[in-house]
Amino acid sequence: MxxxxxxxxxxxxxxxxxxxxxxxxxSELAALLPSSSRRAAxxxxxxxxxNVDTGLTTEVFTIGTGEEHKSLETIGELCEGFxxxxxxRNDVIIGVGGGMVTDxxxxxxxxxxxxTPVVHVSTTLLGMVDAAIGGKTGVNLRAGKNLVGAxxxxxxxxxxxxxxxxxxxxxxxxxxxEMAKYHFLTGDDLLAMELVDRIATCVQIKADIVAGDEREGxxxxxxxxxxxxxxxxxxxxxxxxxxxEAVAIGLIYxxxxxxxxxxxxxxxxxxxxxxxxxRYELDTRLPDVDPSHLIAxxxxxxxxxxxxxxxxxxxxxxxxxANVDPEAVSEALSVMAAHRP
Ligand SMILES: NC(=O)c1ccc[n+]([C@@H]2O[C@H](COP(=O)([O-])OP(=O)(O)OC[C@H]3O[C@@H](n4cnc5c(N)ncnc54)[C@H](O)[C@@H]3O)[C@@H](O)[C@H]2O)c1
Numbered sequence: 231m232x233x234x235x236x237x238x239x240x241x242x243x244x245x246x247x248x249x250x251x252x253x254x255x256x257s258e259l260a261a262l263l264p265s266s267s268r269r270a271a272x273x274x275x276x277x278x279x280x281n282v283d284t285g286l287t288t289e290v291f292t293i294g295t296g297e298e299h300k301s302l303e304t305i306g307e308l309c310e311g312f313x314x315x316x317x318x319r320n321d322v323i324i325g326v327g328g329g330m331v332t333d334x335x336x337x338x339x340x341x342x343x344x345x346t347p348v349v350h351v352s353t354t355l356l357g358m359v360d361a362a363i364g365g366k367t368g369v370n371l372r373a374g375k376n377l378v379g380a381x382x383x384x385x386x387x388x389x390x391x392x393x394x395x396x397x398x399x400x401x402x403x404x405x406x407x408e409m410a411k412y413h414f415l416t417g418d419d420l421l422a423m424e425l426v427d428r429i430a431t432c433v434q435i436k437a438d439i440v441a442g443d444e445r446e447g448x449x450x451x452x453x454x455x456x457x458x459x460x461x462x463x464x465x466x467x468x469x470x471x472x473x474x475e476a477v478a479i480g481l482i483y484x485x486x487x488x489x490x491x492x493x494x495x496x497x498x499x500x501x502x503x504x505x506x507x508x509r510y511e512l513d514t515r516l517p518d519v520d521p522s523h524l525i526a527x528x529x530x531x532x533x534x535x536x537x538x539x540x541x542x543x544x545x546x547x548x549x550x551x552a553n554v555d556p557e558a559v560s561e562a563l564s565v566m567a568a569h570r571p
Contacts, residue, residue, distance in 0.1 A: 262386030329361030336367030340382035355405020404474025
C-alpha cells in the first residue's frame with residue numbers, strides 16, 4: 231500500500247512553511263531546505279536515529295539529554311560549533327529530535343548571525359503535535375523553564391511517523407496528553423482517525439491558531455488549556471511528573487474549576503474524564519501535594535498577568551479567564567481530590 235504523506239501549511243505570509251506528516255516523511259527533507267544552503271548543522275541527541283539526508287556538507291552536533299541541558303551553555307557550545315563550521319545566514323540548522331532539541335536548535339538558529347534558517351525533524355509525538363510547530367524557541371534558566379527565548383519560525387517541519395517506533399511508552403503518553411488537549415479545543419474525534427490524519431489534524435489546529443496569533447496576544451493562549459495546573463505540578467514534583475502527564479491532570483482540573491465557577495455542567499466534567507482517562511488512557515488522579523503550594527505556583531505562571539489566570543471551558547468553548555477567585559481555585563482542587571470518576 232502506498233504510504234500517505236500529508237502536508238499542512240502554517241500560513242504566515244512571508245514566514246509561512248510546510249509541515250510534512252507521514253511514514254517516511256524524512257525523505258522530503260531536502261525539499262524543505264532553503265535553496266541557498268551549502269552547509270547544514272544538525273542538532274540532535276544520542277539515541278535518536280538520524281535518517282536525514284540533506285545533500286549538503288553536514289556536521290552533527292549532539293547535545294545532552296534532559297532539561298538541564300536546555301541551557302544558555304548549550305546554545306554557546308552550538309554557536310561555537312557553527313563558527314568552526316563556517317555556518318552563514320544562507321546555510322541551515324536542522325533540529326532532529328523532540329521538543330527539547332527543536333527548542334534549542336530553534337533558539338540557536340534565531341541567535342546565530344541574528345537569524346539563520348532552521349528546519350525541524352520532529353521525532354516525538356509531543357514535538358510533532360506541538361513543540362516543533364509555531365516558532366516558539368528557548369532555553370531554561372535556573373530561575374525557571376523557557377525563560378529566555380525568541381519567536382523564530384522554521385522554514386519547514388518533518389513529522390516522520392517512523393520515528394515513533396523507538397519512542398519509549400512514557401514519551402508516547404506525554405504526546406497523548408497534548409493530543410487530548412486538542413480534543414477539547416475543537417471537539418474533533420481524533421482517536422477515530424488513522425495516525426497520520428490524527429497528527430496532521432493536530433498540526434492543522436495549531437497552525438490555524440498560530441497563523442491568527444503568532445506572538446500569543448490572544449487565541450494562541452488557548453493552547454495552554456490544562457497547562458496552569460500542569461506547570462505547577464511539574465515544579466512541585468521537581469519534574470518527576472512529565473509535562474504531558476501533568477497536562478492530562480491539568481485538563482481534568484480545568485474542567486472541575488470551570489464547573490465550580492458555573493461555566494460547565496457535571497456531564498461536561500465527566501466528558502473530560504471519559505476522554506483523558508478513558509480513551510487516551512492517561513492518569514487523571516491529582517497527586518497528593520499541598521494545595522497551597524499549587525495555588526502559589528499557579529499565581530506565578532507566565533500567563534498570570536492579571537491574578538490567577540486559566541484557560542477554561544464554557545458555553546462559548548474554551549477561553550482565557552483572568553482574575554479567577556482563589557477560593558474557587560482551592561475548592562476545585564478539593565473537589566478533584568475527592569472525585570471518583
Ligand atoms: N516550543 C514549543 O511550542 C513547545 C511546546 C511544548 C513543549 N515544548 C518543549 O518541549 C520539550 C519536551 O519535548 P518532548 O516531550 O519531545 O521531550 P524531549 O525532547 O525531552 O525528548 C524526550 C526523550 O526522548 C528521546 N527521544 C526523542 N525522540 C526519540 C525517538 N524517536 N526514539 C527514542 N527516543 C527519542 C529524547 O532523546 C529524550 O531523551 C520541553 O523542553 C518543552 O519545554 C516546547
